[in-house]
Amino acid sequence: MNEQKIRGSINKVFYAGPAFSAGRLVTPEGRNISFAGNLYAIEGQPVVLAGHWDKHPEYGRQFKVDHVEIEMPSDPGGLAQYLAQHPEIRGIGPARAWKIADELGEEFEEVLLNDPERLARTGGVSLDIVENLRHVWNRTRGLNAAMTWFSAFGLTHHQVTTLMEKLGNNAVAILKNDPYRIIREIKGLGFKKVDQIALKMGTPKENTQRIQAGIHHCVFEALDQGDCWVESEDLIDRANTLLIMDCLDSRERIERELDHLIGNESLECHDLGGRVGIALPSIYRQESQLALWFEQGREEVFRVGPVEMDKLIARYGSTLNEKQEQAVRNALRYRVSLISGGAGVGKSFCVSVIEAICRNLGLDVTLTAPTGKAAKRIEELSGREAKTIHRLLGYDGRTFAKGPDDPIETDVLIVDELSMVDVTLAWRLFRALDLSRTSVILVGDHNQLPPVGPGNVLRDLIRTKALPGTILEVCLRQAGVLKENSTAILRGEVRKTSEKRPDGRCDWYVVDHFTDPSGVTGCLRELFSNILDEKLGFDLLRDVQVLTPTHKGPLGTQALNEEIQRLVQRKRFGVNVPPHQPNHRPPLLKGDKVIQTRNNYTLGVMNGTVGLVRNIWPDGTYVFEFDGEEIAIKKSDAALRDIQLGFALSVHRAQGSEFPCAIVIMHKSSWFMNRREVLYTAVTRARKSVILLGDRSGIREAATRGSAQQRTTWLSYLLPNAHCLSM
Numbered sequence: 001m002n003e004q005k006i007r008g009s010i011n012k013v014f015y016a017g018p019a020f021s022a023g024r025l026v027t028p029e030g031r032n033i034s035f036a037g038n039l040y041a042i043e044g045q046p047v048v049l050a051g052h053w054d055k056h057p058e059y060g061r062q063f064k065v066d067h068v069e070i071e072m073p074s075d076p077g078g079l080a081q082y083l084a085q086h087p088e089i090r091g092i093g094p095a096r097a098w099k100i101a102d103e104l105g106e107e108f109e110e111v112l113l114n115d116p117e118r119l120a121r122t123g124g125v126s127l128d129i130v131e132n133l134r135h136v137w138n139r140t141r142g143l144n145a146a147m148t149w150f151s152a153f154g155l156t157h158h159q160v161t162t163l164m165e166k167l168g169n170n171a172v173a174i175l176k177n178d179p180y181r182i183i184r185e186i187k188g189l190g191f192k193k194v195d196q197i198a199l200k201m202g203t204p205k206e207n208t209q210r211i212q213a214g215i216h217h218c219v220f221e222a223l224d225q226g227d228c229w230v231e232s233e234d235l236i237d238r239a240n241t242l243l244i245m246d247c248l249d250s251r252e253r254i255e256r257e258l259d260h261l262i263g264n265e266s267l268e269c270h271d272l273g274g275r276v277g278i279a280l281p282s283i284y285r286q287e288s289q290l291a292l293w294f295e296q297g298r299e300e301v302f303r304v305g306p307v308e309m310d311k312l313i314a315r316y317g318s319t320l321n322e323k324q325e326q327a328v329r330n331a332l333r334y335r336v337s338l339i340s341g342g343a344g345v346g347k348s349f350c351v352s353v354i355e356a357i358c359r360n361l362g363l364d365v366t367l368t369a370p371t372g373k374a375a376k377r378i379e380e381l382s383g384r385e386a387k388t389i390h391r392l393l394g395y396d397g398r399t400f401a402k403g404p405d406d407p408i409e410t411d412v413l414i415v416d417e418l419s420m421v422d423v424t425l426a427w428r429l430f431r432a433l434d435l436s437r438t439s440v441i442l443v444g445d446h447n448q449l450p451p452v453g454p455g456n457v458l459r460d461l462i463r464t465k466a467l468p469g470t471i472l473e474v475c476l477r478q479a480g481v482l483k484e485n486s487t488a489i490l491r492g493e494v495r496k497t498s499e500k501r502p503d504g505r506c507d508w509y510v511v512d513h514f515t516d517p518s519g520v521t522g523c524l525r526e527l528f529s530n531i532l533d534e535k536l537g538f539d540l541l542r543d544v545q546v547l548t549p550t551h552k553g554p555l556g557t558q559a560l561n562e563e564i565q566r567l568v569q570r571k572r573f574g575v576n577v578p579p580h581q582p583n584h585r586p587p588l589l590k591g592d593k594v595i596q597t598r599n600n601y602t603l604g605v606m607n608g609t610v611g612l613v614r615n616i617w618p619d620g621t622y623v624f625e626f627d628g629e630e631i632a633i634k635k636s637d638a639a640l641r642d643i644q645l646g647f648a649l650s651v652h653r654a655q656g657s658e659f660p661c662a663i664v665i666m667h668k669s670s671w672f673m674n675r676r677e678v679l680y681t682a683v684t685r686a687r688k689s690v691i692l693l694g695d696r697s698g699i700r701e702a703a704t705r706g707s708a709q710q711r712t713t714w715l716s717y718l719l720p721n722a723h724c725l726s727m
């Protein structure tokens with residue numbers, strides 16, 4: 001298909017994002033052209049769109065954009081429009097722009113670059129404004145040249161802009177010398193995409209930079225999967241499979257470059273009793289320091305004597321069972337202690353007793369958790385303020401205020417949901433503590449999913465018995481049917497639908513006869529259309545959360561969010577949701593349930609916070625409600641990309657949160673994710689009712705199938721095997 005180019009000015013933007021925009025272009029002849037594709041559209045910007053004509057099933061004939069070039073104006077009218085409407089050019093309105101364009105004409109660039117005082121006099125503006133204009137002009141010219149060169153390699157306008165900002169106008173020359181530098185400069189652009197670009201540029205497959213980048217990619221891929229190190233032979237195998245070099249000595253070349261990376265300390269290797277582990281130096285350093293801090297944490301502090309301890313436990317924890325009492329005694333006796341156990345075993349009650357005793361002793365107690373939802377739940381249970389770990393550390397999106405030079409000031413720190421804490425966050429937390437003053441109680445459920453990031457701190461601590469700790473195993477009778485049935489999953493048992501309560505609801509529903517995914521989707525439609533609200537009394541937006549193991553597929557978050565959005569919009573608001581372009585996120589509509597997918601410290605909305613679209617103003621500004629507060633975000637704001645539909649969430653995304661009603665999807669179609677910790681984590685998100693949907697084999701497989709792999713961590717080798725009695 002031959003590439004075509006259309007020159008004009010963007011006069012209307014319907015949607016704008018870094019990788020996709022849609023809008024209307026006006027050509028110099030006055031033609032209005034609809035476009036959509038690979039650009040970040042800005043109203044008023046002169047551009048040259050490169051692509052081809054296409055017929056969209058809903059929007060009709062439009063120009064499909066493959067890439068964009070910034071059009072530098074060549075006539076007075078275009079120059080005036082460029083100066084007046086370019087969003088980065090400040091202090092030059094339409095009148096001054098026309099005066100500059102009329103008087104300078106073709107001399108404009110020469111005057112701008114070599115005689116800025118004349119341009120300032122002509123336009124009646126300051127030299128600072130002219131200097132800013134010159135900077136924008138030069139950068140845009142460089143961007144245009146770079147865009148022309150990069151467009152052949154499939155980079156988006158946003159990605160090229162990022163490269164130009166980081167590397168300057170010399171970006172093309174820098175990347176011709178080392179194309180794999182793009183991986184370091186653009187977040188989210190991985191080795192495979194960059195490798196395609198490099199090979200198109202003529203980079204040989206045996207190029208040393210390519211081999212080193214491939215090795216690094218394999219190490220980072222292991223980190224993404226939760227591993228902190230890769231065995232050396234396994235790493236060479238992975239890199240050899242990835243690089244597909246056309247030579248017989250490929251493994252030897254990879255091994256040679258691996259030695260080079262170890263020699264210049266880009267990677268680190270250590271002997272693990274006959275195995276050689278390869279890792280990033282930063283990860284090894286973090287786990288080594290954690291091991292030292294945990295060793296220090298075994299120190300006895302004896303905040304109270306034995307007699308007073310007995311009196312305090314009798315006063316505040318008279319109903320503690322034997323294991324719970326041991327957990328409380330450990331917390332008051334040791335510098336760092338651990339409490340773990342499944343749903344309904346009384347972890348929260350132990351924490352409340354520990355907190356009450358500490359406050360009775362005049363100790364300052366701080367509560368924290370890895371997510372905003374988890375911190376909010378501690379607040380609800382304790383009645384006291386809790387902070388996220390990031391907030392406690394004073395993180396502003398760039399730097400951490402708390403550290404060795406300015407430690408967290410508290411006598412006792414209680415950390416909940418430790419299963420979600422990865423190695424780096426644990427390291428950040430402990431390096432900001434003065435363990436000569438502060439005691440730490442770590443609380444978590446080792447049966448839940450491991451953290452999204454690398455490592456497995458909670459399970460490593462339990463496996464090595466490195467800290468004084470207690471595993472609570474008895475599900476208390478007062479915990480209720482929901483907790484009992486959730487705990488039964490840990491034994492491989494999925495119980496049938498429970499008996500109805502007086503209000504007509506059940507705590508536990510199991511609907512497991514859908515052999516085809518379409519049956520599950522149909523059941524969801526019936527639930528949202530006629531049952532959840534009408535018969536069970538749940539608010540569709542505030543009470544109900546659909547949880548599924550995967551993002552893709554017929555029962556993944558993407559497909560289910562679109563389906564539930566259509567159902568809820570039609571039922572609650574009488575809106576028929578229009579179809580959206582395939583492979584693009586669906587539009588957010590007024591009344592939609594949404595979730596924040598990344599911490600936004602400017603807006604104060606944290607990753608995992610669920611909210612609602614309260615309004616959409618005529619100019620496209622979205623008004624969201626998060627935790628009772630309204631926040632307005634313009635349609636052009638990059639922050640909007642971090643907000644997605646939240647009717648259906650992945651189980652990983654929901655970890656640390658609770659909902660009145662959790663609809664859990666567990667079907668054989670997602671067999672690769674059907675594991676006990678996934679199912680257990682999902683059902684323990686419910687506060688009142690679980691509705692388990694799927695097929696018998698998929699649900700049974702999930703309950704009986706253990707973890708896919710044991711994560712490789714340094715902690716599991718570095719921690720002492722101290723056999724504490726309470727374990």
